[in-house]
Amino acid sequence: MSKSLDTSTTEAEQTVTEVIDGIVETTPDVRRAVADHRGQSNSVNPSGDDQLAADLRADELFEQRLLGIDGVATYASEERAEVKATDGRLHVAMDPLDGSSNLEPNSGMGTIFGVYSERPPTVGTNLLAAGFVIYGPITSMVVARKGGVSEYILEDGDKRMVDDDVTVPDDPTVFGFGGGIDSWTDEFAAYAEEIRHELKLRYGGAMVADINQILTYGGVFSYPELESRPEGKLRLQFEGQPMAYILESAGGRSSNGEQSLLEVEPDELHERTPLYLGNDDLIDRLESNID
Numbered sequence: 001m002s003k004s005l006d007t008s009t010t011e012a013e014q015t016v017t018e019v020i021d022g023i024v025e026t027t028p029d030v031r032r033a034v035a036d037h038r039g040q041s042n043s044v045n046p047s048g049d050d051q052l053a054a055d056l057r058a059d060e061l062f063e064q065r066l067l068g069i070d071g072v073a074t075y076a077s078e079e080r081a082e083v084k085a086t087d088g089r090l091h092v093a094m095d096p097l098d099g100s101s102n103l104e105p106n107s108g109m110g111t112i113f114g115v116y117s118e119r120p121p122t123v124g125t126n127l128l129a130a131g132f133v134i135y136g137p138i139t140s141m142v143v144a145r146k147g148g149v150s151e152y153i154l155e156d157g158d159k160r161m162v163d164d165d166v167t168v169p170d171d172p173t174v175f176g177f178g179g180g181i182d183s184w185t186d187e188f189a190a191y192a193e194e195i196r197h198e199l200k201l202r203y204g205g206a207m208v209a210d211i212n213q214i215l216t217y218g219g220v221f222s223y224p225e226l227e228s229r230p231e232g233k234l235r236l237q238f239e240g241q242p243m244a245y246i247l248e249s250a251g252g253r254s255s256n257g258e259q260s261l262l263e264v265e266p267d268e269l270h271e272r273t274p275l276y277l278g279n280d281d282l283i284d285r286l287e288s289n290i291d
C-alpha cells in the first residue's frame with residue numbers, strides 16, 4: 001500500500017529545496033551551452049514546435065542533475081514525449097529553455113519549472129513550488145513556494161536573495177500580448193484595444209522576461225486563444241501552471257479565459273492552453289470580455 005504523500009512533510013520540503021538548488025547549480029552550464037548551441041536541431045518537440053540544439057542540451061543538463069536527487073521520482077519536459085521515472089516522491093516538470101527563439105538575436109530567455117506532488121499530467125493545485133530563471137544581463141531566479149515569492153541573483157552556481165516578498169504592484173502599467181493582432185479573436189482584439197490606451201506595451205517574446213515585467217511593473221500578459229488555434233500556443237504543464245502558481249502567490253491572478261489555470265484538469269502532458277496572467281482586475285475584465 002503506497003503511503004499517502006504528506007507533501008507538507010519536511011522530507012518533501014527538503015526535496016523542493018534540493019530541486020531549486022540543483023537548478024541554480026546547473027545554470028552556469030546552461031548559459032555556456034546556449035552560447036555554443038545557437039543552431040537548429042532539425043527535430044520538433046512533442047507539441048510540434050521546432051527544437052533548437054540549445055533546447056535539447058539544456059534539457060539534458062537539467063534531467064541529469066535533477067533525476068540525481070533522491071526525492072525526485074520523475075522528470076518531464078516540453079522537449080520530450082515521455083516522463084522519465086526513477087525512485088522518489090516528487091515530480092519535476094520543466095521548460096528547460098523558454099524563449100529559445102530569442103537566442104539568435106541574443107534577447108531574453110530562461111528556464112521555467114514546477115515541482116508537483118503527483119506525476120504530470122496533473123492539475124496545477126498539485127504544485128508545491130514553481131519558478132523561473134532569466135539568463136539576462138543578470139542571471140536571476142524567481143521562486144514561489146509556501147505562499148510567498150522570492151527573487152534571487154545567481155552567480156557561479158550559487159544564489160543570493162534580493163527580494164523576499166515579490167508582489168504584483170497594485171497600479172498596473174504594462175501589457176504584453178502574443179499571437180499578433182491579425183490572429184486574435186474579435187473579443188480579445190476588443191480587450192486589447194481598451195488595454196493599449198491604459199498600459200504601455202512591453203513584449204519581448206520570452207514568457208519568463210515578459211512575466212517578470214508583470215511582477216515588476218504590474219499589468220497583464222497573455223498568449224490568447226487565436227482564430228486559427230483556439231488552444232493558444234503555451235503549454236499548460238510546463239509554462240501555464242508554473243507561471244499561474246507564481247502570479248497567484250504574488251497576489252495576481254491567472255486564467256484560461258474561464259478559470260484559474262491551476263484548476264484546469266489536463267488531458268495530456270503536452271496540451272496547450274490560452275493564458276492570461278496579471279493584476280486581478282485586468283483578468284476579471286478579460287474574462288467578462290471573452291465569452
Ligand code: AHG
Nearest residue numbers: 097098099100101178179205206207
Ligand atoms: P519556448 O521557447 O519554450 O518554445 O517558449 C516560447 C514561447 C514563450 O516564451 C513566449 O511567450 C512565446 O513563445 C512567444 O511566442 P511568439 O514568438 O509567437 O511571440
Ligand code: MN
Nearest residue numbers: 049050055100
Ligand atoms: Mn520551444
Ligand code: MN
Nearest residue numbers: 095098099239
Ligand atoms: Mn516556453
Ligand code: MN
Nearest residue numbers: 095096097098
Ligand atoms: Mn522551451
